[in-house]
Amino acid sequence: MQPLISLCMIVKNEEKVLEQCLSSVQELADEIIIIDTGSTDGTKEIALKYTEQVFDFQWINDFSAARNEGINKATGKWILILDADEYVKQDEVDSLRNMLNLTETDKPVGIVVDVMNLTGNSLTSTTGFYQSSGTRIFTNGHGIHYENKIHEQVICQDIMAQFKVSFTVFHSGYVTQIAEEKKKSDRNMEIFNELKKTGKKSGPYEDFTIANELAAARKLKESVYYYSKCIKRSKITDPWYSHCCYRLIIIFKILKRYNEAYAYIEKGLQLWGQYTDFHYLKGAVLNEFGMYEQAVKAFETCLAIAEENGKQNKQFWLIDTDTCRLFPFISLAEIAYMRKDIGKTVFFLTKVLQENSKSFIHLYRLTRLLLQSEPPDEISRLLEQIYPQNQPFNCYIVFKVFLELGHELLASKYLDNCKALNLSMEANDMVRYALLTRNEKIASEWLEKLPSNSDSMYSNALIAALASKNPSWIYQYVKDSSQPYYDIGQYVICILEQNQVEQYAGNHQDQLYALIVDLFKLGYFEEFDQLMNLVENEALLNKVADFFYEENLLEIAIQYYSALINQEALSAAGYMNVANLYLSQNEEEEGLMFMQKSIDMDPAIDRIPYLISLLSDTELISAYQDKFADLHAGYNQLPFIKNLNA
Template sequence: MNPFISLCMIVKNEEKVIERCLSSITHLVDEVIIVDTGSTDKTKAISEKYTSKIFNFEWVDDFSAARNFAASKASGKWLLVLDADEYVDEENFKGFIQELKEDKGQFDAYTAKILNFTGNFGESLVQNLHDRIYKNTGEILYYRKIHEQFKHVEGKSLNIKNSSLLLFHSGYLNKTVNEKQKSIRNKELLQKEINVGPNKAFDYFNYGNEYASTGDYAKALECYLEAYKGKSDFRLSWVSTTLIQIIVCLMQLKRYNDALSVIKDAESIYDSSAEILFLKGEIFFLRGQLEDAKQAFKKIVNNQPKYNHIILRPDLKDQKPHTRLAEIYLCEENYNDAIFHYTSVLNINKFNNECIKKVIYILSKFHSSEEIAGFLFSKELVNSKNIKNYVRACFEAGNPQLALNLLENFYEENKFLYQIALLKKACITSEENFEYMHDILEYSIVKELIQANWINLIDLFLLREFSEKDNKVLSLIKQFEKEEVFNALINLFKVKVPKDDIEENLFLFSLQTLIDYRKNALCQVLLSKVDYLDKKSVRKAAALLFSKGYKVEALQLYEKTEWSYFNEQDFVNIINSMLQTNNAVNAVEVAKYALSIYNQDFRFYQVILENTQDENLIITTLQKATELFIESSYLRQYNVERSI
């Protein structure tokens, strides 16, 4: 009796990921076929642990040729195609197999939904459907050299259904794309396909993806527009994706009004997709239209059932709008609503590091470690899989006691991390008993901990206080004093420092860390050296202080630099400080100056409109804002109120 389902893979130099793939699925299928197209690493050796059916195939610049060769070696009733950088969820796969067994001959093939982790760390999700499961009758083949699709050998139409199968794909992470130079290879194959293939619109779509992946958004936009112009049917899945990508490219090129025009047309066609509305909100956010942005993002998170169609980015339906709302509320110092939206993200994705850091940072401002730990556990946000993420966030927030409180629930599997937390607490709180930490006070261990970012040079600097009281600490510090960077840090705190010896990045890192550790006296020592920095570095220090809530000190530093070095947020910081002290007149003057440099930032128009008594200035400002920001409910409401 033939196997029910065979797994077919083509691979080359995939030693970093192939075990993850095979270990996730080989026990769930009946046969595993692996075709190697020229590996020079350990790919074959790893594969041999899971199957004996490994075949060589000379690469001929054609993915379909390799996939069809793999299919020819399989004996299963159904064929499943995976890449080495993909993997499955066991429960989802079992459900899919049951779906396949209940097929009753209705369908020739199925698509799988692929969730692609993108960015540096997989912080963004992109989804697409791809032809991956088909009957092994010899009548169905892959065609196209790249971005392969199914076809019947006699040209008959195929009955294809979208399956419930989810495939998780890490091959689009920035590091992987750069290492494998995928874009260069893909463009070469696409050019060959365009020269001979009948579906040029689809080829231009894929060309656009390649240019977008390397940041060439102007070229990408040209390709996407060509693809959209050449579409044969707007219902094809790649067509709606093309529309999303056109909007994204226009945004990247800062052609915001053009993007809004495309969105206006798309909203009526894809009204059940949150992605279109999110991109509108994102444009508002990027242009400083924060009230308009809030409206868009709130509409998404408050109407989840309405938005049941995902075109490309599933995270734009929930995680991203919640994150943006949290960021806006944090800027407004509305901490309760910020926490609500950050924790809403964590209820969806418990590994979102940025949200974890923000939650720990905000809660640490107002609550004890015991209260925070109780809150996190009551919300079921912390578990054995993400505890290290929380511990790292606690360390960065200067709250090692909270890390210890959280680790108590996971102590057995994290004993070493608990010791690190004790060391961190000792450094920050000046606890003197180091005897129970002597095991980790070895130079090689501490060096590794610094490289892994569990502790930092400021921790070591603070540890120096105990050099005369503990020989182990003394020995450790002496070894680090041989290192140039550590000595540069020590010199920062000397009474007299040669001007050329202050390095900007070290200064700013030290200042931020000491602020987080609440080491105010040492912060003052650092700030006494600020005149040794150039004016650009002083501006950065001022912005850092302001972001940490030290507004008076920040304003003092802003006075030491020049407005020509200011970015938009610097002007906003100064304006907000003036408004908080009822200095509306000067706030308007600063906003007018800021607009002469940053005329695309809505916040400056808003400051003028809300705070000036000069009717002529209101009229001219309103006219400019209305011309530039073609869609704004804030401006519409402002005009209504003026007419009453």
């Protein structure tokens, strides 16, 4: 009996992702064809667990040639194409097989499916995905094959009927860790450069793929050229057209070419305003210009579209699912915190974590605020709604955040949960926990397990030395004179041995800052004060003051800010923080005064529009409008700036 579905894949060194792919298709594919183009890791061994049809193929910088090799070996009625870094979900398998069984294969048919491209730093910390689509299933035979050496396309000699089905492929290849390990951009650009030498004409889709590779390689100006070229040569209905517009906006924003970014935002809203993507980008640009009220409205529009379309089971994003809720919630949380509206900040951070529970930084920010207002039992109850403690990752991330915050009671509770699930703990975490619980013996045991000559070993040894008032920790662990922590270690030795100590004027201010902050978080307040009393670097003092402001420890922050103001050493960012603090307490006169001081020092593009939106004095408004026009003349034609100046 002829197989229904033949899965055809090309692979090379895919041992980290192949198992997930093949295990996901066991109930879907009747036949699996693996074309290996030169693996040197365990890829073949994994493949052979699922199929005997694993074939070697000499790589010739031609994806189509490798694809066609697999198709030629397939015997199924239908061909399914997947890459090793893709997988499918089981809940759609039966419906797809039933549909294919009922579809005639006597004529060429291509089936388009959704592809969800995961984004984030690693497979364990994905943040969301953006959507694309492609012909991944087609009838076997009828001359259907692949063409193009890279970003290969399905080609049929006859007219091929195409339709879309409800089936999703998940793709992890653009997760940062995977892309970097596989060096996709280098490989792909090598093939593109070969194609250029042939003189073969390319179409708009090739422009799009070249632009993507250049953008991935951070060659942003070059990518703009190819995205723009693609748009000029494409129709609005082409599936890549909206992606070009979306990516151009992001790149223009990075390059601070806001006029061009906003022009594409307006175009995107005109064409695809029923989706969230371009509303979010509008809010992001307004946010960068300090137009916070308008930015909030744009982000709220995203949430409203998602809610309304969700009720009707309609799609509410066009390209990136994170523009529906995650990104707007993050931005709304940041604006609320800037305004020191802690209630709203907590609300929006909770929403962020409901969308992406793996975001450590937002969990940290939420728990940091909760610890200042809620009892530990209530915090645990709230968190366990998002992080059920029967899952290892949840136990670990919650333990990690309370460890970072230096909360001994809750760190101990969640460490016990980790141990109950037999999780292996990282040495760096256990050293920190030993220092938090004042257990020098355990700290010493775990320090030995840290990588030698690592920053974590040096910084923890310095904390241990200060905490125990014993310089032997430094003599044992911080003895490499070429390392930044060495100078700080020698300085700490002088403090501990009560030698003549002058104010620290060393070059390694970042490392000293990290040490100072860790001492405070771990509750070593005497040692913290000991170091701070010897710091004279104004930039470092400003950085510490900003740390307390960000931690919402406002009384301490104000003490440092006041001292810096008296020394005429407060930074522009510090003045802005003081301004926002006064404004949050409805002390408008003082807030505006400090904001003007910040602008006098650094008239950044977000500060002047923000100030103008708050002023009522027409003369001052006019003066700052002129100031913005002089300093940022290139942005005067942006619609929201023109309205601000009206």
